[in-house]
Amino acid sequence: MEAAERREWILKELSAQSAPQSASKLARQLGVSRQIVVGDVAILRAGGHPVQATPRGYVLQTPPTGSLAVASHHEAQQVLEELYTIVDCGCGVLDVTVEHPVYGELCAPLQIFSRAEADEFVQKLKDTQPLCCLTDGVHLHRLQCPTPSHEARVLKALEEKGFLQK
Template structure:
């Protein structure tokens, strides 16, 4: 078995070379430890200041795409419009980095989704269905934020227009 610090260095190297998310099971098998050991190693790497993104598909280093801009959009919709919302964002050139809600007891709760294209929208929706998962937005009557990444202001305008036309974008006059 590999000693802890050396294993964490190897996990970091694995993440830095990965072209897609790496899940804890893959890492545990590669390094001959339990999945929980890997989860603990990731926590220690984060505590040391390394930005590691965790989502339903695994882990990746937080290296926002070069040249991408970022903003938060407030939205409101029911579970029946999740697919429409996500597809409108990615089909208009955006990436849905996360979902954020304001919880009365815990304050801000954020879930990383990192959805860049239609295939990832479908995978996310399938995972929600298979896991019988409850969406964070169900805790706030559909009101939530998304961090959106986009290449230029024109793309952001298109995303906002599409969400507004669908009645999803939470407008200031509401």
């Protein structure tokens, strides 16, 4: 398969899947190395395709419906509780942003929509620190809320647990 065909296949595969697809998995399906897939994705992104890298793999970025930005504050050990609170309200965590004094705004895609995905993310944090540690626990999340009632429910739950930054 030629490079252009391979990139087209990657785009079709990502658009057909709702879950993130790892570079290793895509490489196995294509019969190429992981590094080839990483390079192909870089070329696709440079060409304007909305391929987003998440901690669990690549996804095609779609404009979020019902996107809500919230300022949050908590200790590092409360990350899982915060994520559970959000997904238990039927919402998803699109990303996290912190303001760094040297680098400015740092944003990382999360794409967490279930307790299982929250567990997987927190497991990966075991060997490192979450971004909120750079800012004494203060950070922003973009949430995906399917309806206004979901939005109200998640804001109330986060406030009740003391996670909302005021």
